Amino acid sequence: MSKARFQLVHPNFAPRAKAISEPTLVEARLQQLSPDLSTELLYNAVLTGLGSRNDTTLASAVTAAGVQQWLKTVEALRTQLSAMGWHIHNERNCPLISTPDRSVSIVVMTGNRETGKLGAEDPTNQTEKGAVVERFVHGNRQLELFNQDSLKLAKTRQKETQVWVFLYHYDQTVNEVRFELAYPTGFGKKKIEEWGERLILGSIPNQPDDFDVAGDRPNAPPTVDVEPKTGTF
Template sequence: MTLTHVQPQAVEDRLGELGLKAERLGETVRRGYVAFISCTPNDPPLFPGFSAWAMMVRGLREYLLPEGWERSDENNYSLVINSAGTVAIAVATGDAATGRAEEQPTTKSSKGPSTAEAVTSNQLTLDLIFPPVELPQASRPLGQDQQRTTWILLVHRSQGEVRCELSLPTSMGPDGRVDGWQERIILGVIPTDPDVLEVAPPTPPQQPDIDVAVKRRP
């Protein structure tokens, strides 16, 4: 059963245990929204969603690195990791159930091998019994540096609002979407201009995390 924190005090208390503050996470999500609505139809179709994601990753790092956290982009999987190496946070777009305590959200798109490794590591760290996540053959064996819990700042833009939550993933479906959560911290609703998304570019499908091999040209 998923443990869901909804009441403001419960949210603040649980975030405090992780070394986080709801207000600062909300600011990070707002920065992503501003990046999204700053795009125009002249931008490439994939750019608005990518721009929003990149700005939220940047915002998380600018908030947390002064607090002693570290950034990691290993295998092109962008994380911010606490100083003890026990908690990591990634950013992803969620479906319409995001931020709704009575529903069960999933990531909007299928995810890649790095997310699969993180979910498997969560299962092992929390000693949970779940159907195993199938890891691609190219994935590295889980090492000591991966024995941490990786949370996802899950964000969903809809007409007139942005909903978000910080949640701990524990399973992925056959389609590669994260679909199960050990714990959800509901961060609430950020009101936005109800007319903005009508004129902004449509949200593109979020690209899964990938491994890119770079080779020198002969």
């Protein structure tokens, strides 16, 4: 009789996300989520945020560059998509934009240095998040556990929503912004710990002409940890 083999799994082990980086495959996957989504649209949102970052000066507050970049990235993304019929809404200070049928929502977050690249680790959000983010990550997880085609389920059941994170990271070492659209499925210690899928969107180099960009501490406004209101989004 052969002996059974057992593999010990570290309690903090998190499965790696399915990552797509080939441009044509990324574009095709974005179109599956919504015909309105494209690499160009997401690129333009990041570029707008980067421009706002570079508008800060040495006289600005030390956190101004990161804060302004996040604010304008959110605004640019929601402005573009709302013009196509997407819904702008907020869940307890968490700004979201959702497809007309509410099957897909997107939220913008700053990520750590693993954002936008195929490294040894998957990324996580830069600043701590509260109950609202925990709730929608848990909802994503439930969709994945109970249905192999969670997007189809979300489209057929109006109460269900896939929430994707538009994650970007400004790398001061190489002066570039890397960004991706990722589907969070695990949350703990106020950070996203697992991703079901990552669409790697590339990077934008930054070469401001006449000043050094102010530092980021933190890279985006801190999130208030509040209890979510009832209802879905």
